[in-house]
Amino acid sequence: MKYNMQMGLKALSVLLIIIILSFMPATQRLNLRTADGGIVSSFSTENGDYFDIQFRHSVNKGLITERYFLDTDTGKINLTSGWFESYGAGMMDTIDENMKMTEDGDSLRIDFPSNWIESVNFASAGIANHVFIYGENKLRLYELRPYKTINISIERTSFFEIMKSYIEFSN
Secondary structure (H helix, E strand, C coil): CHHHHHHHHHHHHHHHHHHHHHHCCCEEEEEEEECCCCEEEEEECCCCCEEEEEEECCCCCCEEEEEEEEECCCCEEEEEEEEECCCCCCCCCCCCCCCEEEEECCEEEEECCCCEECEEEEECCCCCCCEEEECCEEEEHHHHCCCCEEEEEEEEECHHHHHHHHHHHHC
């Protein structure tokens, strides 16, 4: 009887440790969240990785691709470049001397000076058709969370949150 009680307490202790660890922010992830804090999607990340956001400009209707680099050491994100299918109405009429503008195939490319930030927000509207691209992953934000603001940031994330977002995203 005493042996069964000890085994039961050990099993309960292990289960309790597993539960506690699953709720502790443990691993650094690139998270896409809604304004209410719910995870839309979550990705493992490495220092120097980047993601792109593609969308249609509301005025000139040209396709724009913005590239953001990740610094997992600081948890910050930097907009480095933008590719513009067309450049005119509704776009910047002058560029800062720290920006570099070049032609890149059929697009105009602008390289921006370093400006490391904590997170990036996008309003996922169907008109702009925002698409998040990270490696082989392509998420149509306007289909996942229509007309919601999506916040993109590097965060320490618990295994519980990762599993919860995986279950919600696959449904």
